[in-house]
Amino acid sequence: MATITLSRRLLLLLPLSPTPTSTTATPARKYSLANGVMLRQLFEKVSSTYTYILADPHTREAIIIDPVLEEVTRDSRLIHELGLKVLYAANTHCHADHITGTGVLKSLLPGCRSVISRDSGARADILISDGDVIKFGSYYLRAISTPGHTDGCLTYVLNDNSLAFTGDAILIRGCGRTDFQQGSSKTLYESVHKKIFSLPASCLLYPAHDYTGQSVTTVEEEIRYNPRLSKTLEEFIHIMDNLNLPKPNLIDIAVPANIQCGIQD
Numbered sequence: 001m002a003t004i005t006l007s008r009r010l011l012l013l014l015p016l017s018p019t020p021t022s023t024t025a026t027p028a029r030k031y032s033l034a035n036g037v038m039l040r041q042l043f044e045k046v047s048s049t050y051t052y053i054l055a056d057p058h059t060r061e062a063i064i065i066d067p068v069l070e071e072v073t074r075d076s077r078l079i080h081e082l083g084l085k086v087l088y089a090a091n092t093h094c095h096a097d098h099i100t101g102t103g104v105l106k107s108l109l110p111g112c113r114s115v116i117s118r119d120s121g122a123r124a125d126i127l128i129s130d131g132d133v134i135k136f137g138s139y140y141l142r143a144i145s146t147p148g149h150t151d152g153c154l155t156y157v158l159n160d161n162s163l164a165f166t167g168d169a170i171l172i173r174g175c176g177r178t179d180f181q182q183g184s185s186k187t188l189y190e191s192v193h194k195k196i197f198s199l200p201a202s203c204l205l206y207p208a209h210d211y212t213g214q215s216v217t218t219v220e221e222e223i224r225y226n227p228r229l230s231k232t233l234e235e236f237i238h239i240m241d242n243l244n245l246p247k248p249n250l251i252d253i254a255v256p257a258n259i260q261c262g263i264q265d
Helices: 069-081 102-108 185-196 219-225 233-241 251-259
Strands: 038-044 049-055 061-065 085-090 113-117 126-128 133-136 139-145 154-158 163-167 204-207
Touching: 038 069, 049 069, 049 204, 061 069, 061 133, 069 102, 085 102, 085 133, 102 113, 139 185, 185 233
Parallel strands: 061 085, 085 113, 113 126, 163 204
Antiparallel strands: 038 049, 049 061, 133 139, 139 154, 154 163
16 A cells, blocks of 8 residues: 655645535535534444544535444445545544444545554555644644554644544543553643643544543633543543553454554455
């Protein structure tokens, strides 16, 4: 699988071909945020994983973040219904609790390319690093390296800093575990406090998972109310060292598959 070398900071990933505006798609205004970007949040109930579709309502160019293998039919159907051209299927990290849908989506969505962190150790069409950006229409996502849950965790931040997709680095009133896959409580704490908590207080944070029925939070909320990350570093490490969580059911299957872009040879 080809790897494209990316420049840092000012990179713009260009679409493979011009994307015509759909004349039959559902009106964008029904799905647009205040900043104009289209956003759909989708849920996979077995692993409690959120998948996100972002699009420019004018060019219809789009990105899908953290797709799940079992939901690729649902995702591709919605993408076609909305008249979108998905340029990139990006993962926030190499997941341990589900198999990514990026490999299959590439076969269902012509021109779609897979994206993951260079530090993840996984294969993808495009490997990115801290500061790289991925363009879709007049918008782009900036990748911020937020390791700690894994070495290859990325947070994707919209160009106006109004929203960010945090993967497992920070969840709503929680965070990803640090007891496997190169996990480090100290590194995760520093990633969140130095990178995510430095975003505007009103920045909306969309996590990769939620287990309590919530869908979105803000930087300000998590600084104030996150029961783990509002603590001191020493307290946080103690909390994480004593979670005593069971091993993820699919880790021995999901990680090898996800290293291969979701497709096992």
